[in-house]
Amino acid sequence: MYQAVRGTTDILPEEQAYWRYVEQGAFDICRRYGYERIDSPTFEETGLFTRSVGQGTDIVEKEMYTFADKGGKKVTLRPEGTASVCRAYLEHGLNNRPQPVKLYYLASIFRYERPQAGRLREHHQFGCEAIGDDDPALDAEVIDMAWQFFSSLKLQNLSLQLNSIGCRQCRPDYLAILKDYYTGHAEGLCRDCGVRLVRNPLRLLDCKQPACQRTAKKAPRSVDHLCPECRRHFERLEAYLEQLEIPFTVNHRLVRGLDYYTRTVFEIQPAGGGAQSTLGGGGRYDDLIEELGGKATPAIGFAAGMERIILNLKKQGVAIPTRPGLEVLIAWTGDEAKEESIKLAARLRQAGISAAAATGSKSLKAQMRQANALGVRYAVIIGDEEVKTGTATVRDMANAQQKTVPAESLPEVLRHGD
Numbered sequence: 303m304y305q306a307v308r309g310t311t312d313i314l315p316e317e318q319a320y321w322r323y324v325e326q327g328a329f330d331i332c333r334r335y336g337y338e339r340i341d342s343p344t345f346e347e348t349g350l351f352t353r354s355v356g357q358g359t360d361i362v363e364k365e366m367y368t369f370a371d372k373g374g375k376k377v378t379l380r381p382e383g384t385a386s387v388c389r390a391y392l393e394h395g396l397n398n399r400p401q402p403v404k405l406y407y408l409a410s411i412f413r414y415e416r417p418q419a420g421r422l423r424e425h426h427q428f429g430c431e432a433i434g435d436d437d438p439a440l441d442a443e444v445i446d447m448a449w450q451f452f453s454s455l456k457l458q459n460l461s462l463q464l465n466s467i468g469c470r471q472c473r474p475d476y477l478a479i480l481k482d483y484y485t486g487h488a489e490g491l492c493r494d495c496g497v498r499l500v501r502n503p504l505r506l507l508d509c510k511q512p513a514c515q516r517t518a519k520k521a522p523r524s525v526d527h528l529c530p531e532c533r534r535h536f537e538r539l540e541a542y543l544e545q546l547e548i549p550f551t552v553n554h555r556l557v558r559g560l561d562y563y564t565r566t567v568f569e570i571q572p573a574g575g576g577a578q579s580t581l582g583g584g585g586r587y588d589d590l591i592e593e594l595g596g597k598a599t600p601a602i603g604f605a606a607g608m609e610r611i612i613l614n615l616k617k618q619g620v621a622i623p624t625r626p627g628l629e630v631l632i633a634w635t636g637d638e639a640k641e642e643s644i645k646l647a648a649r650l651r652q653a654g655i656s657a658a659a660a661t662g663s664k665s666l667k668a669q670m671r672q673a674n675a676l677g678v679r680y681a682v683i684i685g686d687e688e689v690k691t692g693t694a695t696v697r698d699m700a701n702a703q704q705k706t707v708p709a710e711s712l713p714e715v716l717r718h719g720d
Contacts, residue, residue: 309417310423323615350386355385359502360415366413383411388431392596406428430447430448431602441535441565445462455615472529492509494509508558558583564585570606583604630716646684
């Protein structure tokens with residue numbers, strides 16, 4: 303028996319209502335905030351991700367699905383969405399549009415990591431990017447958009463974690479101070495943090511190992527080492543969030559897992575969940591477009607994990623609207639009636655009513671059991687007598703009442719329940 307590859311899963315019909323609910327919430331919030339959809343390829347040249355995500359990150363070093371295509375070019379299944387959107391921004395000259403350009407996507411993301419609740423090796427993200435403006439008011443708008451998105455899904459008891467990790471002017475001095483602090487605690491670090499200390503000190507704050515977390519609690523804080531411009535930016539963002547009445551906590555250990563972030567970083571977490579249960583997060587990436595060969599272009603975005611959202615919808619018992627299913631099953635007895643049922647099902651579909659004719663050679667009783675199991679509202683029964691008289695018997699499955707009506711009026715009868 304073949305099974306789904308570890309870290310992947312099938313989204314079965316009974317789960318689809320949750321997915322459509324979250325997707326509709328994404329569509330609605332993007333319309334309200336003026337974002338347009340973009341879809342990028344599932345795989346890109348590997349260099350796009352190594353250059354943007356960062357050589358010293360776990361994503362690049364441990365988690366990317368990279369292979370050589372038939373032409374020998376190294377390509378990678380996208381491990382995150384922002385780099386592809388930035389590549390498209392450059393490739394298609396979106397800098398010539400009114401700025402900021404506001405884009406959103408719904409996409410599969412691939413990372414070879416330990417599967418966990420709400421995060422598989424193939425998982426799905428809803429992401430938004432606002433490219434071309436460095437105003438902290440845009441930071442506040444993007445955070446507000448993320449906050450309102452989760453609120454619109456009726457998720458409760460969420461927390462907003464916020465930090466600023468500075469820019470290319472002030473971060474080097476902070477990293478030197480951070481590295482000096484951790485050098486004095488090197489013996490207590492895990493193996494990965496021993497490497498991070500040399501290659502990527504900022505990631506030290508993000509380690510989930512208990513011993514490393516204890517060390518991180520007393521580490522120097524990035525907000526204490528911001529340049530005047532970054533400090534003003536962060537203070538204005540805090541003021542805007544207070545005006546929007548969005549509660550937040552400044553989390554000095556929040557750095558996110560991608561090298562392209564600058565200044566603002568944020569995460570939205572469920573109550574008691576911690577960083578490993580984060581529903582969504584993001585931040586500024588003011589240097590990324592330039593790193594990819596464009597002009598200096600400020601930008602900010604966020605992404606939310608669809609699986610984690612659905613997991614929390616279930617945990618919180620959020621009622622999901624049911625989606626309409628099959629409305630009518632046409633049951634029949636006799637060969638002529640079977641032929642008529644096929645034609646009648648087609649006419650009902652053309653009239654906008656979801657319908658199916660029973661197939662196989664089941665008895666009428668078995669066909670009615672099938673109608674009940676499918677949860678249809680009506681069963682339409684056709685036998686030899688109905689074929690001769692041009693009629694059909696309509697059975698209301700909710701109350702077991704039935705009546706015979708002209709076949710030609712069946713769409714109206716079913717539509718209005720007359």
